[in-house]
Amino acid sequence: MKKIGIFYGSSVGNTRFVAEKLNDLISDAELNPVEQASKSDIEKYDFLILGTSTWGVGNLQDDFETFVDTLLETDLKGKQVAIFGLGDQFTYPDTFCNGMGKLYELIKDKGCFFKGEWPVDEYDFSESLAVVNGSFVGLALDEDNEPDLTDYRLSNWVNKLEIK
Numbered sequence: 331m332k333k334i335g336i337f338y339g340s341s342v343g344n345t346r347f348v349a350e351k352l353n354d355l356i357s358d359a360e361l362n363p364v365e366q367a368s369k370s371d372i373e374k375y376d377f378l379i380l381g382t383s384t385w386g387v388g389n390l391q392d393d394f395e396t397f398v399d400t401l402l403e404t405d406l407k408g409k410q411v412a413i414f415g416l417g418d419q420f421t422y423p424d425t426f427c428n429g430m431g432k433l434y435e436l437i438k439d440k441g442c443f444f445k446g447e448w449p450v451d452e453y454d455f456s457e458s459l460a461v462v463n464g465s466f467v468g469l470a471l472d473e474d475n476e477p478d479l480t481d482y483r484l485s486n487w488v489n490k491l492e493i494k
């Protein structure tokens with residue numbers, strides 16, 4: 331049985347809200363706010379689900395920015411990793427979900443296996459660091475403009491992850 335850990339950073343609660351929904355959708359997953367997470371918390375999981383919003387102009391969420399150092403000190407070899415990101419495509423169309431893209435860029439050569447890339451078709455933005463080879467590197471969510479699509483996107487994404 332795989333051990334699944336959801337790690338999230340959230341400034342005003344949107345990513346936390348989504349992380350809690352994910353936790354309900356994935357039985358046996360455990361929820362970890364990144365501001366309390368240590369290296370040993372990361373090490374105990376086989377499957378990491380990492381969620382960050384984007385702040386400033388295209389930056390990682392503050393707590394996640396700090397947590398990235400811990401993540402980079404941890405041996406991620408062989409772990410499965412899926413990323414989700416929250417952003418606002420209408421106010422920040424040139425940096426939509428850049429935090430998710432920055433996170434991917436930082437850990438992509440750490441020997442983990444990425445799952446859960448996601449099509450860009452249903453979104454309306456100009457540029458995003460989270461788009462690699464024509465797809466988002468993980469699930470992009472927009473609680474500011476499209477909260478009604480979140481449940482549908484989450485359940486499809488979780489199915490795609492084929493966690494079991």
Ligand SMILES: Cc1cc2nc3c(=O)[nH]c(=O)nc-3n(C[C@H](O)[C@H](O)[C@H](O)COP(=O)(O)O)c2cc1C
Nearest residue numbers: 340341342343344345383384388417418422426427
């Ligand atoms: C000051 C500010 C800057 C933001 N910058 C970006 C951005 O560059 N790109 C983006 O996609 N969203 C941006 N957002 C939108 C947030 O990422 C979005 O509201 C998100 O849902 C917040 O999630 P959280 O409460 O989990 O931190 C910004 C929001 C604020 C208030």
